[in-house]
Amino acid sequence: MNRSFLLRIPFQRLRVILLGILFLNMMPAKAQNRPETKAPLSLLQQKFVDLRFGMFIHFNIPTFENADWPDPEARASDFNPKKLDCRQWAKAARSANMTYGCLTTKHHSGFCIWDTKTTGYNVMNSPLKRDVVKEYVKAFRDEGLKVMLYYSILDTHHRLRPNSIQPRHIDMVKKQITELLTHYGPIEALIIDGWDAPWSRISYDDIPFDVIYKLVKSLQPNCLLMDLNGAKYPAEGLYYTDIKTYEMGAGQRISAETNKMPALACLPLQGSWFWKTDFPANPVRDVNKLIDEVLIPLNKASCNFILNVAPNRDGLFDDNALTALKQIGQQWKNDGPVAPIAETGPPVISHNLAKRAPANSSWSDDSNIMDFGNDDNFGSSWLSNPAVKKPWFEVSLKPGQQFNTIVLFENDPHIRRYKLEYHDPSGWKTLFEGENLNRFKINRFKAVKGDKVRIDIESYNDRPTISEIGIYNNPL
Structure with missing residues (x-):
């Protein structure tokens, strides 16, 4: 001056x-x-799997109801952890050589454990009257640990549930996520649950995934968004998440031999996700098995492992959980970055234009007709009749529909060479022609507009199938 x-x-x-x-x-x-400098997705994915091991913390109104899914009308006054000390959680995580934590800010019953302005059903109207999220993020950062948050889309208290979703629900979700990503500093990842799962039955159209994804990235460009419904989609494809997810307790298993995607897998240390009255007297998982059969193999498969530890009604970890975490830290050391992961490209985040749209095909095999190729079920398939020598499959769209990505998935990869075409008022135009032997065949191109998409299958090893076709106008 x-x-x-x-x-x-x-x-x-x-x-x-x-x-x-x-x-x-x-x-x-x-x-x-x-503005926060946006890092490449591949770098964020690598940093995430390099963290190796973290702590899930299921602590919310279910803790006080002895049920993971309590009465949606459970009183806010029931939430009363008289000795809450998030520093104990952070020190316990550090004792196990963990690198981060992830707290259930809101679970399926809708109780918010931060000072939200969106609903009165929150911790400030409980006897505690303290922002648990605020205390958690400070405690973990003070221990040098990264911070992640969990948020449930399903919300039984606020009637955000199947067949009942209104515009006000979408507005509430957006406002709550905005609070979580603007009031608590940098959040490494937002883990979302209760969305497009068989038990929640809330689709990515009911609460539009692309809208929420773009909101998260606008607030914190380097915050990974993970949806826990990873089991529905093929292991090779990045659908509706930045990281592939596996809830191991629900039978979801990652292949340690073949996985090439950045991944997250989770298990509870105790008998279930939220604390139960019998936890102090019951043994926790065997530490040796957790290390040798879960943590180490997962890390070798580009998978970050998050172990849930449930605080009790005082807001503290039980002694048996603390002992187990110390034992893990004594027997397992974090060796830092894992092997480099492969590029995934951007995730699919937009609506599948092909889902349940009118489909047609060459002659099918018995009942495996064309409708099974776009029914939003990766377990069913269209199967070509063995008499057909030049199979084809076609999907009709609304006139002038814009799209820039087409995904073909085969449970058994028989298709070798194929041609993708789209139809507009001037006729058929080729988008791709070539060979691809993968089960997951993703085709990205400059956006076009058309009313039909067709796959001409030119060569194959055995009878061609299409388990699912996806047509998307996806951000590239």
Whole structure:
């Protein structure tokens, strides 16, 4: 600043200017509206799997109801952890050589354990009257641990459930996620549950996935978004998540031999996700098996393992859980970054235009007709009749529909060479022609508009099948 200019300014005014400059220099970057630099997705994925091992913390209204899915009308006054100490959780995570934590900010019954302005059903209206999320993020950061958050789309208290979703529900979800991603500093990942799962039955159309995904990235560009419904989709494809997810307790298993995707797998240390009255007296999982049969093999398969530890009704970990975590830390050391992972490309986040759209095909095999090729079920398939020598499959779209990605998936990869075409008012045009032997065949291209998509199967090893076709106007 020019010195002569400063000399001409009255002292009181000069004092205000200098204090303002000092204040701006002391403000964090975000407060000065400096946009966060967006890192490549591949780098964020690599950093995530490099973390190797973290702590899931299921702590919410179910803790006080002895049920993972309590009465949706359970009183806020039931939430009363009289000795809550998030520092104990963080120190316990550190004792196990974990690198991060993830807390259930809101589970399926809709109780929010942060100071939300979206609903009165929250921790500030409980006897605790303290923002648990705030205390958790501080405690974990003080221990040098990364911070992640869990959030449930399914919300039985607020009637955000199948066949009942209204625009106000979408608005609530957006406002709650905005609070979580603006009030608590950098969040490494937002893990979402209760979305497009068989037991929740809330689709990515009911609560539009692309809208929520874009919101998360606008608030924190480097926050990974994970949806826990990974089991529905092929292991090779990145559908509706930045990281493949596996809930091992529900029978979802990652292949340690063949996995090439950045992944997350989870298990509870105790008998279930939320604390139960018999936890202090019951043994926890065997530490040796957790290390040798779960943690180490998963890390070798580009998979980060998150172990759930449930605080009790005082807001503390039981002694048997603390002992197990210390034993893990004594027997397992975090060796840092894992092997480099392969590029995945951007995830599919938009609506599948082919889902249950009118389909047609060459002659099918018995009942395995064309409708099974786009029924949103990867377990069913269209199967070509053995008499057909040049099989084809076609999907009709609304006139002028825009799209830029087509995905073909075969449970058994028989298709070798194929041609993709789309139809517009001027006729058929080729999008791709070539060979692809993978089960998961993703085709990205500059956006086009058309009313039909057709696959001409030119060569194959055995009778061609299509388990699912996806047509998307996906951000590239």
